[in-house]
Amino acid sequence: MSPLTKSASRSTGSEAGGAGSPENYHGFTESSVACSPGAQARSRRHILGLAATSLLGLSLAAPAVLAAGSRQWTILAMEHFPPYNYHLDQKLIGIDVDIIAEAALLLGVRLTTIPLSWPRAILGFEAGQADALYQVAPTPERFERWNMVGPMRRTQQAFAVRAEDPRQDALAYDRRAAAGYDLRLLAGHRVGVVNGFTYTPEFDRSAAFTREGSIDDLTSLRKLLLGRVSTVLGGSANLRYAARQLGVSERIRILRPALAEVPRYVSFRRDAPGNAKAGLMGQALAEMWLRGSIDRILAAHGEG
Numbered sequence: 001m002s003p004l005t006k007s008a009s010r011s012t013g014s015e016a017g018g019a020g021s022p023e024n025y026h027g028f029t030e031s032s033v034a035c036s037p038g039a040q041a042r043s044r045r046h047i048l049g050l051a052a053t054s055l056l057g058l059s060l061a062a063p064a065v066l067a068a069g070s071r072q073w074t075i076l077a078m079e080h081f082p083p084y085n086y087h088l089d090q091k092l093i094g095i096d097v098d099i100i101a102e103a104a105l106l107l108g109v110r111l112t113t114i115p116l117s118w119p120r121a122i123l124g125f126e127a128g129q130a131d132a133l134y135q136v137a138p139t140p141e142r143f144e145r146w147n148m149v150g151p152m153r154r155t156q157q158a159f160a161v162r163a164e165d166p167r168q169d170a171l172a173y174d175r176r177a178a179a180g181y182d183l184r185l186l187a188g189h190r191v192g193v194v195n196g197f198t199y200t201p202e203f204d205r206s207a208a209f210t211r212e213g214s215i216d217d218l219t220s221l222r223k224l225l226l227g228r229v230s231t232v233l234g235g236s237a238n239l240r241y242a243a244r245q246l247g248v249s250e251r252i253r254i255l256r257p258a259l260a261e262v263p264r265y266v267s268f269r270r271d272a273p274g275n276a277k278a279g280l281m282g283q284a285l286a287e288m289w290l291r292g293s294i295d296r297i298l299a300a301h302g303e304g
Contacts (some may be wrong), residue, residue, distance in 0.1 A: 071108065071109050071110060072109070072110050072112065073104075073109050073110070073111050073112070073131045073132065073277065074111075074112045074114065074129075074130040074131050074132075075100065075111050075112070075113050075114070075130060075131060075132040075133065075134060075266075076113075076114050076115075076116060076121040076124055076125050076129075076130045076132070076133045076134075077096065077113055077114070077115050077116075077121065077133070077134050077135055078115065078116070078117070078118045078121055078135055079115035079116055079117060080115070080216060081094070081096075081115075081135065081216070081238070082094060082238065082241045082242075082245075083095055083237055083238070083241045083301055083302075083303065084096040084097075084135060084237075084238075085097045085113075085115060085135075087115075092113060092115065094301075095153065095237075095297060095298060095301045095303065096134060096135055096152065096153070096264075097113065098297045098300075098301075099152050099153060099288070099293075099294060099297055100113065100134060100152075100266075102288060102293055102297070103152075103281060103284040103285060103288060106284040106287060106288070107280055107281070107284050114130065117196075117215065118194070118195065118196040118197065119195060119196040121133060122196065125267065125269075128269070131268065131273070131274070131277060132266055132267060132268050132277065132281070133266070133267045134152065134264075134265075134266040134267070135152075135264050136148065136264065136265045136266070136267045137155075137197065137198045137199075137262055137264065137265075138262070138263060138265060139198055142267065145270065146267040146268065146269060146270060147267065147268040147269070147270055147274055147275060147278035148265040148266075148267055149265055149266045149267070149268060149278050149281045149282045149285065150263060150264065150265035150266055150282070150285055151263030151264055151265055151285075152264055152265065152266055152285055152294070153263075153264050153294060153298065154261050154262065154263050154264065155235045155236075155237070155261070155262050155263075155264055156235065156236040156237075156258035156260075156261050156262075157199055157200065157233060157234065157235060157236070157258055157259045157260050157261075157262055158233070158234070158235075158236045158239065158254050158255055158256070158257075158258040158259060159181075159231055159232065159233055159254075159255045159259060160221065160224065160231070160232040160233075160234065160239050160243075160252050160253065160254045160255070161224070161230070161231055161232075161252065161253055161255065162224060162225065162251065162252060162253070163250065163251050163252060163253050165230070165253070167185070167230075168253060168255065181259055183202060183203060183206050183208055183209070184208050186206075186208055186209040186231060187208045187209060188209065189209045189210070189229075189230045189231055190209070190210045190211075190212045190228070190229040190230055190231075191209050191210070191211055191212065191229060191230070191231045191232065191233055192212050192214060192220030192221075192223050192224060192228075192229040192231065192232035192233070192234075193211050193212070193213055193214070193220070193232075193233055193234075194213070194214060194215070194216060194217060194220065194234065195213040195214065195215060199233055199259075199260075199262075200259060200260045200262070203233065203259070212228065212229045216238075216242075217232070217234040217235070217238040217239055217242045218242040218245060218246065220232045220234060220242075221239065221242050221243060221246060221248065221252065222246070224252065225246075225248060225251060225252075233259065236254055236258055237303050239252075239254050240254065266278075266281055266285075268281070
């Protein structure tokens with residue numbers, strides 16, 4: 001049995017012409033993992049300009065490609081990754097689920113989303129067991145090997161510590177320092193991360209501290225409270241959700257500002273079908289950014 005058939009899936013989207021039922025977008029590249037507010041504003045203006053020019057391409061290209069290809073796409077995602085995708089009452093919901101569903105509606109395709117552990121999702125995508133993989137963090141290797149389409153959204157990566165941790169002021173970001181956080185302050189510490197995740201290039205290659213891998217951010221926070229790690233690095237939204245689930249929001253501190261703001265992408269393989277689908281998805285996401293749809297979805301989930 002394929003490893004994908006053991007997990008629950010969710011179909012979203014519509015058949016072409018039906019009612020309702022993410023290179024490329026080019027706004028970000030791997031070099032823009034962290035950027036200043038001014039650079040973000042310039043990137044946003046650049047994104048909107050590109051989005052406007054892509055709408056004609058969407059209206060012309062989509063029918064031709066879809067007529068020749070499948071209107072049923074299979075897409076992999078990380079299982080239980082709240083608030084972006086998670087199950088509630090046996091239904092897959094979340095920010096990224098809503099973003100992908102709206103993109104599918106624009107394209108007139110039906111998506112079957114299969115949530116897996118992140119390492120299994122990557123392996124399944126690379127083995128050709130699905131058309132796409134979403135929530136993908138940028139790395140130079142991924143841009144080289146895959147069609148990285150998006151961003152579908154951005155994630156603020158932040159450190160979390162226990163409320164009584166005396167290092168909060170020392171770890172606090174110096175806004176005058178171009179380099180931001182000094183990761184040497186983590187020397188000798190154990191830092192909780194999620195298995196298979198990439199963070200910032202500086203964090204990923206640093207040897208100043210020990211990484212303690214977990215299946216998700218909620219498990220990392222449990223380790224933080226038990227003293228197994230002194231610090232956790234994760235998405236701000238994920239950490240807030242996990243803290244609420246554990247009932248420990250008053251016992252931890254999520255440090256501000258974030259270590260970095262990182263775009264998240266939808267990945268397709270670099271072959272003829274993957275290239276065609278990547279082009280369509282990129283155009284759909286561009287239209288969603290132009291319409292304000294992605295900001296609207298984020299705001300609806302309290303993350304605007």
